[in-house]
Structures are given as structure tokens and as C-alpha cells.
Amino acid sequence: MNPELRRNLWLELPLRRMAFMTGALVLIFFAASLSPAVWGGPGDAAVLFYYLIVVMWGSRNAALSVVGEIRMRTWDGQRLSSLSAGQMVWGKLFGSTLYNWFGGAICLIVILADTFNRQGAGDAAIALAYYPIIGVIAQSAALLASLIAAGRDKSHSRLDVFLYQMAGLFAALVAYWIWTASDPSSAFLRHRPDLLGIGWWGMRTEGHVFLLASLAAFAGWLLVGCHRMMRVELMMRNGPLIWVGFLAFVGGYIAGFDGVYLARAGVRFGNAEMRLLQAGVAFAVLGYLMVFLEPKNSVLYRWMAGQFAKGKIGSGLSALQSWTMAYFAVLMCAIALIVFRGAAGDGTGQAQIAAMLGFFTRDLALVMLIGMSARLHGDLFGVVMLAGLYLLLPMILQGVQLSGALVLFEPREIAPVWLSPAIAWSEGVLALVFAAASIKRADNRRNEE
């Protein structure tokens, strides 16, 4: 047995705790059977308590599985053990939540019996798949959030743990929504007949099948993410391939949708361009997400710069952060789109795409700069800065009848056509120069010590 699982078994499942959980749930189901008007019967009570025990409480325990070790000062000992990253992830994910799964299993038995009686064996089989999956999704998302935070050397207050738990609950909520929405008889699909068949890479797929397959795929990526972050905690190096694979998956997944929404929004691109644009937007979202999630470590950047300066390109690239790869993916899409637009003789479209890329560059560089400079809450300042640039300042400018100045903050169709990208790139380059100068200044300071 996985030693981490065994240790958790010792800690989490002593007989008295098992007896308590069993007794409490039996009492609840008994009460539910006596007053179905209040509880909706034992089956409904079991569903409610399954979500409470496995999803809500379980995601908290999963979030605490690493954070708790850090707090108890046992994490170093675990990092130095011979346990592989895979063993550690499984041991933590299912070990720290053993008690929750024990209670969940009792609830699941009641849920299955109730579903079987009311809806038959087919639905009971589906419930048997769905409930464990949603538990795993919630808990693995919470574990992933806590591992990302551990990698950033964050403090681990109760509020932090609550936030990691919320990440798990959010993932579970999305999964729940997809699951309920994917039911062909659900209110959602009844009102959205266009989604009964989803167009993806030119194929028409049944909506619920597609949504469930998507759910399974992203749940798998969550587990991969936990494994990768655990490797980092165990001081193992992660090559870029898995992240590049994830980018390719997300790009391919998003690009696959027939661009109904963009067409409705007035984008008049050809099929290939539309798919490129969708992939590019997905990469940009991942770029923004990762630049906030990854540590803004000036020491690492200086080290990388040093490696490149010494000609150790491979060594320097080995420390490349995920957001840089997302940036390059955006860059590739943008260049391809500019070429496409050029072929179509659409100079304005080219300028818009170039301007978007310029602002994207500026944003990432500014978030980096603020993250490196601020001692505390750098990411929060970064979010505030982006909100200021994209919401507050444009609103003020419009309020004072200076809409012309909006070109400073967002891509605009103005004459001459090159002005918007020129401004965007000026800001982007300036932000990059400031970020690089900040790293250089730190380097000089250290060398003087």
C-alpha cells in the first residue's frame, strides 16, 4: 500500500471516527425517511450530505493535505522521502480525504439504492460514475490550488486555505453545471436546442456526450496539474512538454468550436482564421492566468539571463515559466492571423491584431514588474492595475469627453491605421524595458554586496 495512504489511514480512520460517521448518517437517513416533506426522503438527504461531506469538506481536507504538512513542519520530511510524485498525489488526494470518502460511500449506497428504485439500473450506474468524479474534481482542484500556493512560498492562513477550498468548490460547481446541463431533458438544453448537437471541428456531436467527455478530459488535466506541481515540490524538474501539450489541447479544443459566437459578435473571418482567433484568445487567457499564478521571482529571471549570457540555452530554457510559453503561442496565432488578414487585404484587421498583441505584452510585463517590486500583494496590485487600465481610466476618459485618448488603453480603429499598434507596442516595449531594468538593477545590487 502507498505509505502516504497508509499513514492517512492510521490518522483518519480510527474505529471510533468510523462508528461516529456511520451512526450520524444512519440517524440522518432515518430522520429523512420519517419526514420526507422536509428532507425529500433518504435519497435526497444522501445527495445533500454527499456534497457536504465529499465535495465541501473533502475539498477543504484536500487543500489542507499539503498546507497542513507545511504548517506542522512535516513537509520537509515528506519532500525528502522516496515517495514518487504520483504516490504523493494519490496518497494526499485520497488519504487526507479518507474519512470524507468513508462518509461519502455510505451516502452513495443510499443514493444508488434510491436511484435504482426510482429510475432503474441505467441511471444508478450513471450516478455511480458521476458522484465519485465530482468529488475527485473538487478535491484535486483544491489540492492543485494549494500546491500552486506552496510553490510561491505563500503564507498559509485560514483565509488562504479557504481560498484553495473555494477553487475546489468552483471546479465542482462547473462540473455540476456541465453535468446537469448535459442532460438532454434538462431545462438548459430544452431552451438551447442549438446545443443539442455541438459543432466541433465540423462534426455534430450530441451535446451531453460532448460535455461529459470534456468534463472527463479536464478532470484528467487537473490530476496531471497536481502531479506536475508535486514534482516541483519534490525538487524535480518539469520539462516544457506537458505544458505545451496542455496548450495544444486547449488550443485544439477551443479552436474546434464552430465560431458561432464570434460571428454573432461581428467578427468576419474565414473558417481557419476564426479557429486561430479562438485558439489565440484561449492562449491569452492562459497567459494572463499563469502570469498571476506563477512566482514572480527576480532571482530566477536573473539566473535565466545569466544562463543565456553564458550560452547555456537549454539550461536557461529549462526554467522557462508557463506564461512565456502561452505568450509564444499567442504570438504565433497573432502572426498567422496578421498574415491571413494581409492576404485578405484587411489592413485595419492587421492593425487591430498587432495592437492586441502589444497590449498583451504590456500587461504581462507590468504584472511581472509589479510582482517583482511589491513586497506584499503584488498580484493584487496587478489585478487592480489591469482593472484601472481597462475599466477605470477608459470610463474616466469617456466621462470627460476624451474618447480619442482611449487608443492609449485599448485597440482602436483610428487613422492612421498604424497608430493604434504603434501606441500599444510602445507601451509594451516600455513595460518590458522597465521589467528588464528592474532585474538588472537587482543584479547590480547583488554583485555589489
Next chain:
Amino acid sequence: MIDVCDLVYEYPARRALKGVSLSVAPRTITALVGPNGAGKTTLLRCIAALFVPYSGRVTIDGLDTRASPRQIHGLLGYLPDFYGLYDGLSVRRILTYAALSHGIDRDAAPAAADKAADRVGLTDRLEVTAGELSRGLRQRLAIGQTIVHEPKVLLLDEPAAGLDPQARRDLSALLKSLKDAGMTLVVSSHILSELEDYCSEMVIVENGVVAGGQSVKVRDVERPRYMLEIAEARGDLCEFLDARAGIDVIEADEYHALIVHTRNPAARARLIRDLVAAGFEVSSFGESSKAMEDAYFRNIGGGAA
């Protein structure tokens, strides 16, 4: 066993190690000393492959910490300054878990746990939970779980902090026994007197560098330091000792001499006899107990006062 070459480590706000180089021979106990904030813990964590150095390299048994961190983790045991235990588990379960998690197979793990418990003197408390142990016993248990897999290298950060005199003495005996069993130990502390008991080498870290540029040999098992005192002043004390074969005079004045001499009892008896025969009124002759402290203050910058 441990080689550190020009090691630089940086935190985002400061450079903690500024080119540390040192070498630790196998089967020795090396003291890592220095003022608070000097970089001792950072150095230990770099050696433990828990920190990736900015530049320079650390090798343990020929393995580079940057290239092979996981292999190095398997070679060593590390007890941080602030460690934790699973308070709800018994001593036996904690040691068994430590054995299993260090790759000892299921059949051999109980025996490994028993052996570790025996080494740290917890055999009679195997069924007691960690939460019920005293501070000294918790310390032993913490060391027990770091040695359960028989590591080649043991890194201990402030292991004696907060221990009572008896527990410190026990710890000292335990560390000596681990060295005798073939382990290489690096012990960080700022309590020099306790290190004196078991360390043969000392590395002084001050402001992120090794003071004096290298480790200091503070104790030679075969040729220890002896302090000689005479009751009446004699200007020729140093000259007399220098003239004798097998004696190295470290420092001397008219009343005292700090010398290095063989541990052989017969040779020591002969020296005392010759001193008395030469008219020196020997009032005291014994192994120096302040070798480490002397070496520390000789090497540390500005600390001589």
C-alpha cells in the same frame, strides 16, 4: 562526502550565501556555527537539495544536488530546526511510516523501525503517541525518523535547542554513535560548548561566507589539544615544549601552554615527568575543553572580543 564549491544562494530580497566552499570528510561530525542569520540553515537546505543554488555546486557522494536531487534525498537524513511530528501516531507507526516512505519494503520496515527506536533509546515507548512525549524524547524520535533508512549523511539544524542538560548529553552520545556507525554528520548550532563534545571539524559561517575560507580542525582524536598550567612563571616554557618531539605548541606564555600532543597515556605521563624533572611546577594538565570556542573567536571577523 560533501563538497560545496563557490555556492551562492539568493532570496529575492538578499544574497544569503556569497560563495561558500567547504568539504566534509566521510565519518566525521562537522559543526556548522555562526551568528544568527549568517546563512547556516540556508547552507544546510542547499546541501539537502531542498534549495536550488543560484550558482556554484553542491555534491554529495559524487551526486550534484541540481542534477540529482531525488537520489540525494535518498542518501541523507535532515532534521530542520523547527520540525514536526504526527502527534496522533505512536512512535512505532511514525518510525514505520518513515521507513516505508524511504523505500524500505513492507517486510523489512518493522525491523528498521525497531532498530531506529533502539538507537535513539525509545524502545520502551513504541506504543506511546508522539504528542505524549517530552521535548527531549520528541527530539530523539525526530532523529529516529531521519535515520531509519540508514542515510550516509545526516544534517541536523540546531538539534539541541531547548533540551535540558541530560537530554543534551544523550544527544551527544547518540551523535557519536551514529558517526561510529559510519554516518557523516553536519550539525548546525550556536552553542559551542555542546558541539565541543562530538565535533571534530568546524565550519564558521559569517555573513554568508565561510570565515577563514575553510573548515577548521578543532579536535583530533589521536592528537588532541592539552592545556598545561604551571604555578610559577617560567619564560622558557614555550622553548622547553618546542624542543620536545611530538609536541606542537599552539600558544604559550609564562604560566600556560596550549599544545597538541598524542593521546597515548604513557607519552603524557612521560611529558609530565620531564616537566617536573626540569623544575616546572605543574599545577594542571588536561585536554583543552575550549578548542572550539578558541577557534571560533580566532576566525570570526570582529568577534574576538
